[in-house]
Amino acid sequence: MGLTSIRAVSSLEQELESRLLEIRDSGLWRELRQVDSPAGPRLVLAGRPLLNLSSNDYLGLARHPELLEAAAKAVADFGAGSGASRLISGSLAPHHRLEGCLAEFKRCEAALSFSSGYSAALGTITAMLGTDDVVILDKRVHACCVDAARLSGAKLRVFAHNDLNDLEDILRWANARNPPSGPTARGHVLIVTESVFSMDGDLAPLREMVELKNRHGAWLMLDEAHALGVLGPSRRGLAEQLGVADQVDIYLGTLGKAAGAAGGFVAGSRRLVDYLVNRARSFIFSTAPVPAAAAAAEAGIRLIAGDEGARRNARLWHNVRGLADEMKARDLAANAPASAIVPLVVGDEATAVNLSARLREHGIFVPAIRFPTVARGAARLRLTATADHEPTELRNFVDVLRHLTDFP
Numbered sequence: 001m002g003l004t005s006i007r008a009v010s011s012l013e014q015e016l017e018s019r020l021l022e023i024r025d026s027g028l029w030r031e032l033r034q035v036d037s038p039a040g041p042r043l044v045l046a047g048r049p050l051l052n053l054s055s056n057d058y059l060g061l062a063r064h065p066e067l068l069e070a071a072a073k074a075v076a077d078f079g080a081g082s083g084a085s086r087l088i089s090g091s092l093a094p095h096h097r098l099e100g101c102l103a104e105f106k107r108c109e110a111a112l113s114f115s116s117g118y119s120a121a122l123g124t125i126t127a128m129l130g131t132d133d134v135v136i137l138d139k140r141v142h143a144c145c146v147d148a149a150r151l152s153g154a155k156l157r158v159f160a161h162n163d164l165n166d167l168e169d170i171l172r173w174a175n176a177r178n179p180p181s182g183p184t185a186r187g188h189v190l191i192v193t194e195s196v197f198s199m200d201g202d203l204a205p206l207r208e209m210v211e212l213k214n215r216h217g218a219w220l221m222l223d224e225a226h227a228l229g230v231l232g233p234s235r236r237g238l239a240e241q242l243g244v245a246d247q248v249d250i251y252l253g254t255l256g257k258a259a260g261a262a263g264g265f266v267a268g269s270r271r272l273v274d275y276l277v278n279r280a281r282s283f284i285f286s287t288a289p290v291p292a293a294a295a296a297a298e299a300g301i302r303l304i305a306g307d308e309g310a311r312r313n314a315r316l317w318h319n320v321r322g323l324a325d326e327m328k329a330r331d332l333a334a335n336a337p338a339s340a341i342v343p344l345v346v347g348d349e350a351t352a353v354n355l356s357a358r359l360r361e362h363g364i365f366v367p368a369i370r371f372p373t374v375a376r377g378a379a380r381l382r383l384t385a386t387a388d389h390e391p392t393e394l395r396n397f398v399d400v401l402r403h404l405t406d407f408p
């Protein structure tokens with residue numbers, strides 16, 4: 001290695017050290033923790049068993065025998081990897097079966113699976129929008145949608161969280177800029193929101209948003225990541241629960257939460273999926289997801305849609321409401337839960353990290369959520385009960401929490 005290369009490496013390492021020190025000094029240091037057990041309500045961390053209140057495996061399907069059997073059979077039949085992108089030779093039967101299952105479950109014409117929810121959002125938004133278009137995001141929408149909106153080149157506008165008046169003001173501005181019809185029409189308007197917001201667990205005012213998008217000629221993309229398997233009479237999500245499922249233009253979802261597997265998907269019309277196959281770069285230029293993940297996800301969706309999904313959903317809600325009730329009974333900050341997410345907002349980043357560490361000393365795993373995942377000064381513990389937790393475990397957790405905190 002020449003002298004110039006040594007100097008370049010040295011300069012890089014110095015810059016990285018400076019940046020890492022800044023992260024540490026601001027109380028935002030993160031590190032990976034090796035978990036030596038399957039996903040579930042309890043985990044093993046550094047050889048120590050802990051109660052896990054941070055999982056998105058809401059229905060406890062990640063270890064379900066039917067998912068494990070489906071994954072193992074897919075490995076035996078199709079191998080460990082897909083070998084190519086979907087448009088080359090990697091479009092295996094498990095991918096097609098999963099997409100048919102998703103379309104049936106969401107009652108859409110078609111669905112398209114991706115390697116992750118992030119890549120699904122990235123591929124879809126950048127394929128749908130360009131420089132003549134406008135994308136309008138809820139302020140608290142997931143980072144994958146924010147990144148996709150920026151990469152699309154569309155004019156990006158953000159409305160205050162769940163603020164319908166602010167949204168309508170932006171829609172009026174967008175229509176004045178891009179008339180929805182007529183000889184001067186140019187560009188399109190896409191509204192992007194979540195049904196369940198991942199850090200607060202609150203719900204989008206979806207009925208009213210559908211009315212606004214219809215009135216102003218916009219499109220609506222709904223991220224149902226934390227609603228699938230949790231909300232709706234058939235567990236299809238918030239749109240089903242509110243009776244507007246047929247008025248959402250683009251569904252975004254994940255297969256790594258209630259479905260118990262991995263990956264993401266988009267569902268909608270047949271034309272939408274055909275267009276994404278031809279234009280979504282994160283789909284076109286990615287090796288196809290491993291067949292085991294697709295097969296496990298299909299098994300998870302089928303369980304959610306059936307009687308066992310209904311039973312597990314009932315247990316989930318029993319535990320979520322029980323957790324929230326216990327917290328309220330002990331004077332801890334908790335509203336009536338709208339979803340499976342129960343946030344405990346601490347505020348200060350260092351205080352949240354310290355509380356998380358003290359809970360771990362008592363055998364409870366709840367990582368602190370800090371900036372940039374949430375706003376500065378809004379650090380929290382994001383609590384998630386699942387169908388597989390025991391009610392006594394949740395009561396014991398609240399007893400420990402009450403002992404460790406001075407909230408409210």
